[in-house]
Amino acid sequence: MDAFFASVEVRENPKLAGKQVIVGYDGNRGVVLSATYEARKLGVHSAMPMSRALRLAPHAIVVEPDHSKYSEVSENVMAIFESITPLVQPLSVDEAFLDISGAQKLLGSPTQIGEIIRARVSDEQGITCSVGVASTMFIAKLATNFAKPDGLHVVPADKVIEFLHPLPIGALWGVGEKTAEQLSRLGLVTVADIANTPVKTLTRVIGQSSAEHLYELAWARDPRKVTPNQAEKSIGAERTFDADIDDPELLLAQFLDLSNKVAKRLRDANFFARTITIKVRFSDFTSVTRSKSLTSATDLATDVYATSKNLFEAMNLQRARIRLVGVRATGLIPASESAIQLEISDRDAGWREAEAAMDQVAAKFGNSAVKPARLIETDN
Amino acid sequence: MAPGFIHLHVASALSMRYGTTTPQNLVNRAREYGQSALALTDRDTVAGAVSFIQACASAQVSPILGVDIALETPQPYLPTPAHGGKWVKPERPRITLLAHDKQSWAGLCAIISRAHLDSREDPEINRQELLQLAGEHGLVALLGPRSDIGYNILNRRPDRALDHLRTWQDHGVRTYLEIATHCQSPDADNLSDTFAARMLQWAIVHKVPAVLTNMVRYLEQQDSRIADVLDASRRQMALSAKTNSGPTNQAFLASTAHMSAIAQRIAGMVGDPRDISRILLNQTVSLGLECIIDPQADLGMNQVYVPELAKLLPGESRSADVILQERCEIGFTNYLTDNAVTRSDDKRSSRARLDSELAIIAQMGLAGYVLTVAQVVDMIRQMKVRVAARGSGAGSFINHLLGISGVDPIAHNLLMERFVSTLRPGLPDIDIDVESDRRIEIYQAIFVRFGDKRTTCVSMRETYRVRHAIRDVGAALGMPPGEINTFAKSFPHIRARHIRSALAELPELRRSGIGIRAARGDLDQFLDLVEGLDGLPRHTSLHPCGIVLSDLSLLERTPVQPSAQEFPMSQFDKDDVEHMGLLKLDVLGVRMQSALAYAIKQVHKVQGPSAHGTDHTGFINLETVPRDDPKTFELIQSTKTLGCFQIESPGQRELIGKFAPVSFGDLITDISLFRPGPVKSDMITPFLRARQGWAMTDYIHEDLAPILMETSGVVVFHEQVMRILAVMTDCSLEAADLIRRRMGDYEQLDEIREWFYLALRKKKYELVVIEQVWEVLRAFASFGFCKAHAAAFALPTYQSAWFKAHHPAAFIAGVLTHDPGMYPKRLIADDARSCGVEILGLDVNISSDTYLVERTVAENLGIRIPLSEVKGISQQEVSDIISSKPYRSLADFVYRARASRPIIERIVLAGGFDALHGQLVSRRDLLFHVAELSAQFKLTRTARAAATAQITLGMTDVEWIPEPTGLPALSLADRVKHEIEVLGLDVSAHIMSFYRTMLAELNVVPADHLLQVRSQSNVLIAGVKVATQTPPIRSGKRVAFVTLEDSTGPVDATFFEEAQDHFAPTLFHSWLLLVSGTVRRTGPRGVSILANGCWELSEIYQHWKFGGVRAVQELIGVAPRAQLDPVAPTQIWEHASGFRSSPFADVRPAGNDLARAMRSAAKLAP
DSSP, rough: OOSSSHHHHHHHHHGGGSSSSEEEEESTOOEEEOOOHHHTTTTTTTSSSSHHHHHOTTTTTTEEOOOHHHHHHHHHHHHHHHHHOOOEEEETTTTEEEOOTTHHHOOOHHHHHHHHHHHHIIIISSSOOOEEEEHHHHHHHHHHHHSSSSSSEEEEEEEGGHEEESBBBGGGGTTHHHHHHHHHHTTOOBBHHHHHHHHHHHHHHHHHHHHHHHHHHHTTOOOOOOOOOOOOOEEEEEEEEEEEEEHHHHHHHEEEEEEEEHHHHHHTTTTTEEEEEEEEEEEEEEEEEEEEEEEEEOOOOOHHHHHHHHHHHTOOOOOOOOEEEEEEEEEEEGGGOOGGGGOOOOTTTHHHHHHHHHHHHHHHHOOTOOOOTTHHHHHO | OOOOOOOOOBBOSSSSSOOOOOOHHHHHHHHHOOOOOEEEESSOTTTTTHHHHHHHHHHTOOOEEEEEEEEEOSSOOOOOOOSSSOOOOOOOOOEEEEEHHHHHEEEHHHHHHHHHHHHHSSSSSOOHHHHHHHHHHOOOOOOTTSHHHHHHHHHTHHHHHHHHHHHHTTTTOEEEEEEEOOOOOOGGGBBBHHHHHHHHHHHHHOOOOEEEOOOOOOOOOGGGHHHHHHHHHHHHHHOOOOTSSSOOOOOBBHHHHHHHHHHHHHHHHHSSSHHHHHHHHHHHHHHHHTOOOOOOTTTTTOOOOOOOHHHHEEEEEEEHHHHHHHHHHHHHHHHHHHTTTTOOOHHHHHHHHHHHHHHHHHHHHHHHHHHHHHHHHHHHTTTTEEEESSSSSGHHHHHHHHOOOOOOOTTTOOGGGGTTOSSSOOOOOOEEEEEGGHHHHHHHHHHHHOOOTHHHEEEEEEEOBBHHHHHHHHHTTTTHHHHHHHHHSSSOBBGGHHHHHHHHHHHHHHHHHHHHHHHHTTHHHHHHHHHHTTEEEEEEEEEEEEEEEEOOHHHOOEEEEEEESSSESSSHHHHHHHHHTBEEEEEEHHHHHHHHHHHHHHHHHHGGGGSSSSOOOSSSSSTTTTTTTTHHHHHHHTTOTTTTTSOOHHHHHHHHHHOOOSHHHHHHHHHHHSSSSHHHHHHHHHHHHHHHTTOOOOOOSSSGGHHGGGGOOOOOBHHHHHHHHHHHHOOOOHHHHHHHHHTTGGHHHHHHHHHHHHHHHTTTTOOOHHHHHHHHHHTTTTTTOOOOHHHHHHHHHHHHHHHHHOOOHHHHHHHHHHOOOSSHHHHHHHHHHHHHHHEEOTTTTTSSSEEEEOOOSSSOEEEEOGGGGGTTTOHHHHHHHTTOOSSSSSHHHHSOOOOHHHHHHHHTTTTTHHHHHHHHHOOHHOOOOOOHHHHHHHHHHHHHHOHHHHHHHHHSSSSOOHHHHHSSOOOOHHHHHHHHHHSSSSSOOOOOGHHHHHHHHTOOOOOOGGGGTTTOOOOEEEEEEEEOOOOOOTTTTTEEEEEOOOOOOOOEEOOOOHHHHHHHHHHHSSSSSEEEEEEOOOSSOOEEEEEEEEEEEEHHHHHHHHHHHHHHHHHHHSSSOOOOOSSOOOEEEEEETTTTTTTTTTTSSSOOHHHHHHHGGGGGGG
């Protein structure tokens, strides 16, 4: 989708059409979640601090996000995709890979299918989307960037290299800012530079596996296949505070709350987590993450919290000013595969039942009906 | 009359990041309230004492002085690994001490000095030491809610509170309980009514006298918001309900009635409100009256304290006057021989000059002072440090004879009366310039010579200006740091209170998002707070040159605290120390002196004793080189004076181009003319006209001819005004100086005018003459310049020009090493090339930590770029690299030099290994090699740690030659880009060379061709921005002068306010510029561009690349020019003399610092 949240807001309120619209919370600490192309022209992009966005686009209209609305539209759009082909791999709330190799007989050429999708999304959901078509997932994703906004870009198989090579190396999947900088210092600036450098030479700088990976990508070789309903890799929750917090007690209460949220989502999705990661962002925007693998996988808030607490306390932060904390469960395994039944321990006897009961109450009366006593005051 | 309430616990803004208002404001408010006395008890300092006492004297409020001091907390605090702010000590217990006489003031000084001794950031004092010092010196202590007693009463431990009380009393300290409340709600803990009542109750029970205070930290309730920001900033937290130390707005300087009401309220909670509140108030007032300080008797103000003669000249029993006379006689004999004074008239007149000066010094009792300064100067000379006097001291013949000043005042018509006069009390100023890099050494020597009981440095308070205010308010409001940074940097260095007018008026801000949001009112809260911080002190630092020399009583009169460099510094600033009667000597580090000293050594090293200007010592002696050297004046007239002292700025180069100085005297005149005064009153034009013979010199009256001859009939110097007044009115030169000073004050002008007319009429001058002369003098007013100052400046100016004329390589190496001027190094390096001096690239085997002069293969002189210029390199890394020289290969370097990987990579990129490997492999190949080597290095690091020597030997035994990667070498453009990024200098090629084709197609005129362009024609120029100035000019508008450099030389462009309108953001924030404008000839050699537009060169380049010349012309053609938006009329300040200026003139403009910006500019290269 193009500027997804912002497009939904414009759809809901046509007065906003053609204007600079920013979705996010106003104030000194808010972050841009989405912005219309009118605002983007001025340099606004998502994840940018709101105060910066408003400096760049002082005339922009700020709209507070309505997530339920977005997930509804998202579900509808995904449903359109699934009506085209069953091979849909959602990438995020507003992006998905579609394998249309099987749909061509029925619906026509890739270009035609692309236009069908765009037309249906536009007609049925009232927002625009952009489609990139190519023979591999990697190129298709890059092609989408060329299509935006509200367009279609097809990269035929024989034009892939021509398309790919002039791009900056940052376009390569897996090349972050740091690698890009490291490589550009060596004068490797475009994908073509990588493609024309011997793997042996690349290996000298970034190690064998990265070198081979990048070299393959630089020649547009991407073995990935569209995998529908790919399992969630992680479940997490984080929170930015209205004002920096430096009180360890308050922070632990936040961790407790987030642990509850994460554990509930684990149970809802029928997953157990093997690893718990916490994230702490300081007032100067530097972030630190710490992870710990559990001896046995869990879906219980008590476990998630105990691990988070240990990790946090081990950081020995004293009264650092903290802006954001997050808890994330990774190494997910389906509940059916978990070995919980085999563990002989009375450590968490009762907790499983208690949390299951909490889930039931929550399902009936809403999320704030039952919670640990410590969270009652701090809830916002 | 009733004395009214007396506030005994009051913090001013001198309590850093705590108080919000000046001592003056507090005093004035107390007077309005009819309070007869007021205390100033700042946190950890008495820095406000002098201005407080002065304010008290004029408001007729009696001063009380004390300090609010923190007590050492027993538990040590742990070091923290945290990001987002350093560790801040928790608030510690605090008590207030009051002085009441000389002895207790000395005690106060001792306690404050002690508290600062161990902890520069958070001064605090050990309880035992405090009790002892307070007891010994008879101080009065107020133990309030924040004291140990307060904490214990709060925590319901009256037994412990009592123990504390007894300890205080046992040490003989007069102890009072301080009762204070800021909130009626009991939630406010130790600042609530309830708690105050408990304290009072406790005091009554234990029979301790109690006083009532308001723990004042601001003037009015609404200032509490500023106090909240300061709290947030002090504690390094964002503002929130939690970090607010109790949501109070009650800590204001309250009226007597308000304080009585508080007393009644609290007393009512204890017992009979009337009796108890009366006693409480009476005790407060009577303690206040008892503690009133006498500035003369107690603080020793308005007296003079210089080092004891015995310390100055051990074993000397004669008086200072006799000794001074003797020294001067010796100097006088030498003077006559050195200057070949043979005419008896001359001898007689200089003799008379000496005698009259000695008489004045004797009358003023300043012999000890002069001897002290002479001794310091002698000491500095013995340390072989270059030293020069500056300021009006150069007007004194005695100073010349004693070797303090190198300029002969008789030869240059300088007047002693401008320096010291019996009509002006107080100590005169002698400032000494020394080599900047040896200043610290000199300070140490002075401390050793006079002892640290008699010597201290002077402190200086930096106040909030707009950028710091934005940073602190932004942090307090929790803005993202990156945003705070952008916000702050988009402002010029103006005062915080001008933030709104800057946003509304400066084109580069008005059009920005910040300006638009501000205009809409979105940022009101933010801007209010920024304005509220205006002028508040935010940091105390070492004054860059002041040193106080006094007698043994020094530390009893001023508290000292350590500076960042660990020098003790008086809490008083430079003005305060003078009021405290302390002799302040300004020893100023001047980078040019270091550059010259360095250049002398380089000449000696490379050319030996045969070099031009060398004397018998084998070194150049700048003091004895002739002052009429033709080659030097040829250089000055050519205006190729980049790097020279005082005459390198665009404006000065324009002036010397027109003026063409031919003598040392001309240089003095030139420096005096290039001052705000003469520029403002437009003295330059008539002077140049007369000088160049275009206009007849008009002396108005023959009496003025001898006085004004040296400046072609134009009044330039203070000394000339003094002489005119003296000659025409028959007053003494001392009186003339006094009148000259008074003429600076608008309100006194009429009175002086009357006196002047009367005096001249008496001497039968014609009315026309009187009127004309008065007009000249009035216009001059306080402007113009002290010739002694200018003469002192002219000496290093001449010396630097001499050096550049004769030894350009060594001189420029000195300038590059010590960076004395206004230009970025890359411009100086270009200047070197244009002087025929080669700039030699970085080379790990040759480069040192300074710019070395060396002979090139072609037997020319070149300057080698030092390792210290590599971005991010540490001093340690530089010396490690140098000490392990030479290196056989990159591998050898990686293993032995102990530099970090990014530094090694930068050295590679800057070409540091080209000489070792350049022919075999490219810089790019070397980078790959570094990656490999450091992987290898990591593997062997453990082994290396075990046996460094063997491994090192083992490694270098194998010649490990980097393997070519097969990749093409970096392009020249890339290499230059890297060089600028790493060194801030383009070595391989000039950055502009990459634009050459485009610039030629666009008909951009190179700097060295501008002289051939007809005046008034339209041109395009382009180059690297090397300087931006916004000096004050006559119209009162803001004008921006920009200097561009394009490899053929510098070119200056002027942007008037109209032209800035659309282009200001580009002008101030970009580094490679294309400028359009018209050529303006300013003299035979002078040319500058009157600009009407400017563009970022890289943007032009993009247009040119895709659309050719046409696209660029279109872009430039459609750009709006010189239109004024209908904005609020620009704010203009009017000076007393009628001169108008923009409040935004003469401040450092917006954007990054030039040297730093240069490195980022590299990214813009094509």
